Every structure is written in structure tokens, then in C-alpha cells.
Amino acid sequence: MAGKPIKAQVKLQLEAGKATAAPPVGSTLGPHGINLPGFVKQFNEATAKDAGLVIPVVVTIYGDRTFDFVLKTPPAAILIKKELGLKSGSKKPNTDKVGKITRDQIRKIAEQKMVDLNAASIEAAMSMIAGAARSMGVEVVG
Helix, strand or coil: CCCCCEEEEEEEEEECCCCCCCCCHHHHHHHHCCCHHHHHHHHHHHHHHHCCCEEEEEEEEECCCCEEEEECCCCHHHHHHHHHCCCCCCCCCCCCCCEEEEHHHHHHHHHHHHHHCCCCCHHHHHHHHHHHHHHCCEEEEC
16 A cells, blocks of 8 residues: 555554454544444454454554554563463562573564564574563573
8 A cells, every 4th residue: 555645653452353443442543534343353353363362553544544554463471471371470570470481481482572573683582581571570490
């Protein structure tokens, strides 16, 4: 859709396969005049396989009220919680640890997130994921 004037770009984080036209989608995208049911349907179809995860999405809205959207990988904290089966991170991450994560698990998450990270190598991406884990109160072992 190159050539159309871009009216706005909106970033949202929505649960995969469960978007509705209610807030935050309706209140964020509604003022731009796009077809909300159309967006919701397309987003839910595109994310149905990732049910249970929160998916960041960047919606580009054009002057003629059409739109495109790009799905990103889930946030590192969500992937860490899923990998370890945690409900939430620690309220006091420096003192209260909620779990342990291995280097292999960190590598798996880093490989999944690599496309959205500003990292030159898998080792740099692993370092970012390990930092996110530590800030959640997850101990990095191995």
C-alpha cells in the first residue's frame, strides 16, 4: 500500500485471538475512523495460534481510513512466565526469587525474540533476556 499518506501509527498490546472493539482497541483506533470490526477480525485470525499470549501490534492508518498492521513477538517477560509456568514475577526481585531459568531456556526465548530485538548476536539477545528474567525475580542458572 505504498504511496498512501499515513494518517497515524498506533501501538497496542492485545491478548492473542481475544481482541474486541471495546477499549483499548475501540478507544484507541475509533477516533481514526477505521473499520473496527474488520481490524478485530483480522487480528484475531492472525493471532489465533498464539492464544494466551499478549501480542504487540503496530497499526498504520492511512488517510483513506484503510489500515495495515504488523505483529511483533510477545514481551520477554511474558515468554519467560510462559516458559517457567509462572503467574507473575516477584514483587521484590532482588530478595524474593520466583523461579530458575537455564541458559538453554534463555537461548530459546532469545531466538524467538531476535527479530524484534536491537541485538547484533544471539549472545547479546540472551543477555537482554537474562536481564529481563533477573528483573522479574527469576534466577539465571547454568
